[in-house]
Amino acid sequence: MIELHNVSLSYQRDAAALSNINLKIEKGEFVFLTGVSGAGKSTLLKLLYGGLNPSRGQVLIDGQNITRLSSSQIPFVRRKVGVVFQDFKLLPGRTVLENVALTLEVLGWGKRDIGKKVYHILKQMGLEHKINTTPLRLSGGEQQRVALARALVNDPKIVLADEPTGNLDENSKESVLNILKEANIKGSTVVIASHDKRLTENSHRRMIVLDKGRIVEDSNGRK
Amino acid sequence: MAGNKAGKRPKLTREGFGGQVAYFFNRAIANIRQNILINLLTIGTISLAILIFSLLLLLYVNLEKVTDKWSERVQVTAYFEGELPPRELKVLIGRIQSLEGTGKITYISKSEALKRFRERLRGQDALLEEVSADILPASLEIQLKKEFRGDDALSYYTAALRRVPGISEIQYGEDWVQRFNSFMDFMRLLGLFVGGFLVLAVVFIVANTIKITIYSRKDELELLGLVGATRLFIKIPFLIEGILQGAAGAILAIALLFGLYYGFIHNAGSLTNFNPLENGIVFLPLTYMAYVFIGGILLGFLGSLASLKKFINV
Numbered sequence: 001m002i003e004l005h006n007v008s009l010s011y012q013r014d015a016a017a018l019s020n021i022n023l024k025i026e027k028g029e030f031v032f033l034t035g036v037s038g039a040g041k042s043t044l045l046k047l048l049y050g051g052l053n054p055s056r057g058q059v060l061i062d063g064q065n066i067t068r069l070s071s072s073q074i075p076f077v078r079r080k081v082g083v084v085f086q087d088f089k090l091l092p093g094r095t096v097l098e099n100v101a102l103t104l105e106v107l108g109w110g111k112r113d114i115g116k117k118v119y120h121i122l123k124q125m126g127l128e129h130k131i132n133t134t135p136l137r138l139s140g141g142e143q144q145r146v147a148l149a150r151a152l153v154n155d156p157k158i159v160l161a162d163e164p165t166g167n168l169d170e171n172s173k174e175s176v177l178n179i180l181k182e183a184n185i186k187g188s189t190v191v192i193a194s195h196d197k198r199l200t201e202n203s204h205r206r207m208i209v210l211d212k213g214r215i216v217e218d219s220n221g222r223k
Numbered sequence: 224m225a226g227n228k229a230g231k232r233p234k235l236t237r238e239g240f241g242g243q244v245a246y247f248f249n250r251a252i253a254n255i256r257q258n259i260l261i262n263l264l265t266i267g268t269i270s271l272a273i274l275i276f277s278l279l280l281l282l283y284v285n286l287e288k289v290t291d292k293w294s295e296r297v298q299v300t301a302y303f304e305g306e307l308p309p310r311e312l313k314v315l316i317g318r319i320q321s322l323e324g325t326g327k328i329t330y331i332s333k334s335e336a337l338k339r340f341r342e343r344l345r346g347q348d349a350l351l352e353e354v355s356a357d358i359l360p361a362s363l364e365i366q367l368k369k370e371f372r373g374d375d376a377l378s379y380y381t382a383a384l385r386r387v388p389g390i391s392e393i394q395y396g397e398d399w400v401q402r403f404n405s406f407m408d409f410m411r412l413l414g415l416f417v418g419g420f421l422v423l424a425v426v427f428i429v430a431n432t433i434k435i436t437i438y439s440r441k442d443e444l445e446l447l448g449l450v451g452a453t454r455l456f457i458k459i460p461f462l463i464e465g466i467l468q469g470a471a472g473a474i475l476a477i478a479l480l481f482g483l484y485y486g487f488i489h490n491a492g493s494l495t496n497f498n499p500l501e502n503g504i505v506f507l508p509l510t511y512m513a514y515v516f517i518g519g520i521l522l523g524f525l526g527s528l529a530s531l532k533k534f535i536n537v
C-alpha cells in the first residue's frame with residue numbers, strides 16, 4: 001500500500017530532514033511512526049500525501065509512484081488518503097457539517113448523500129448534536145474528532161494522522177485512538193505519527209522509530 | 224475494506240454541466256455569506272475605484288458633445304463671380320454635394336451677405352453708407368461631415384473644392400481650424416493619458432483588494448488542495464465570487480455616479496450661473512454603462528484569476 005525506496009529529503013543544503021528511507025507498509029496495517037521532535041515524522045507523512053517531494057528516491061502509494069505524477073494528478077492520490085493534521089486545519093467560518101462535507105464535495109457527492117453520510121460519521125464520533133456549530137465553539141478533543149471525521153468520511157484507503165492525540169486529555173486520547181482502530185478494522189491502512197510514548201508502547205502495533213531523519217528501529221510490536 | 228467501497232458510493236447528484244454550475248454558484252454565494260464583511264469591503268473598494276473612472280468617462284462624454292457642437296463651426300465658404308442663375312447654381316450645388324465630406328450647403332445671396340454685414344457693423348452706420356449688395360460676393364457655406372473637420376481631411380477637401388468649375392475663391396478660417404484641431408488633439412491626448420492612468424490605478428486597486436480577500440482565505444485554499452480538490456474545483460467558486468464582486472461594484476459605482484449627476488444638475492444652477500440641463504449635460508449613455516458593467520466583471524474575474532495563481536499550489 002505504501003512503499004518508500006531510498007527516499008531522502010533536504011530542506012536546506014547539508015541538512016537532511018530524511019536520509020535514505022526504505023519502508024513498506026502493507027494494506028490494512030496499523031503503524032506508529034515515532035521519534036523525538038524534529039526526527040522527521042511529519043516530513044515523512046507529508047511525503048505520503050504529496051505535500052512534499054523527495055529530493056531523491058521514490059514514493060509509491062497504492063501502486064502509484066507519486067514522485068512522478070504531475071501536480072494535476074496529485075489531487076486524485078489525495079482522495080485515497082485521509083489526513084488528520086496536527087493543527088486540525090478546520091475552517092473557522094464553516095460549521096462542523098460543512099467542514100466534514102468538504103471531503104465529499106470534492107469527490108462530487110450530491111447534497112443529500114453528503115448530509116446522510118456526514119450525520120452518520122458525526123454520530124459515530126458523538127458529535128451529531130454539534131453539527132451546526134462552528135469549530136471555535138468546540139473543545140480541543142471535539143475539534144480533533146471533527147478533523148478525524150473529515151479524514152475518514154470517504155472511507156479512505158490510507159489514513160495518516162500527525163500527532164492526533166497531542167494536547168488532548170486522557171479520555172480524548174483514548175477516544176481518538178479507538179476511532180482510528182475502528183477505521184483500521186474497516187480496512188484502512190493507518191499510519192500515526194506520535195511522540196507520545198505511552199500511546200505507542202501499549203499498543204502492540206508495528207512501530208517505526210525515526211531519529212535525525214533515519215529509521216533506527218522497525219518492530220512489529222508483538223514482543 | 225473501506226477503501227474498496229467506491230462501487231457502493233452514492234450516485235453523483237450534480238452530474239452534468241448544469242448541476243456543476245449550480246454547485247459552484249451556490250458555493251460562491253455561501254462563501255460570500257460566510258465572509259460578508261470582507262466581501263462588502265471589497266465591493267466598496269471596487270465601486271469607488273470604478274466610480275472615479277466613470278466620473279472621467281462622464282466628463283469625456285459631455286466634453287465630446289460640446290466639442291462636437293464647436294466643430295460644426297468648421298465650415299468652408301465658396302465664393303463665385305456675380306450672382307448665378309438658379310439653374311447654374313443648382314448644378315454647382317450638385318457638384319459640391321457630390322464631393323466626399325460635404326454636409327449641409329447654405330446659399331448666401333448678395334443681399335443676404337449685405338444683411339449679415341450690416342448686422343455685424345450695427346451702430347457704425349457711417350461705414351455702411353457707401354456699401355451696396357453689388358460689391359459683396361454671393362457664396363455657398365458648406366458644413367463638413369465630422370470626419371472631414373481635421374487638418375489633413377480639410378486640406379484634401381478644399382483642394383477638391385477648388386477644382387469645381389465656377390468657384391473663384393474659398394475661405395475656411397485656416398488659422399481658427401488649425402488652433403481648434405490642435406486644442407482637440409491636446410484634449411484627446413490628455414484624456415488618453417488621464418484615462419490610461421486611471422485604468423491602471425483601478426486595475427491595481429481592484430487586483431490588490433481581491434488579492435487581500437483571497438489571502439485572508441489562504442487556509443481554505445490550502446485545505447481544499449489537501450483533501451483532493453483539483454485546481455479548477457478550488458478556483459471556480461473564487462472566480463464566480465470575483466465576477467459577482469466586480470458586477471456589484473460596477474452597479475454600485477453607476478448608482479453613485481447617477482446620484483452625483485442628479486445632485487449636480489439640480490443644484491449647479493442655484494449655486495453658479497451654469498445651468499447643466501440648458502447646456503445639454505447628459506448622463507452616461509446605455510452603451511457606456513454596459514462597458515462599465517462589463518469592465519467591472521472583467522476586473523473581478525481577472526483580479527481573482529491573477530491572485531489565485533499565487534495561492535494555489537496543488
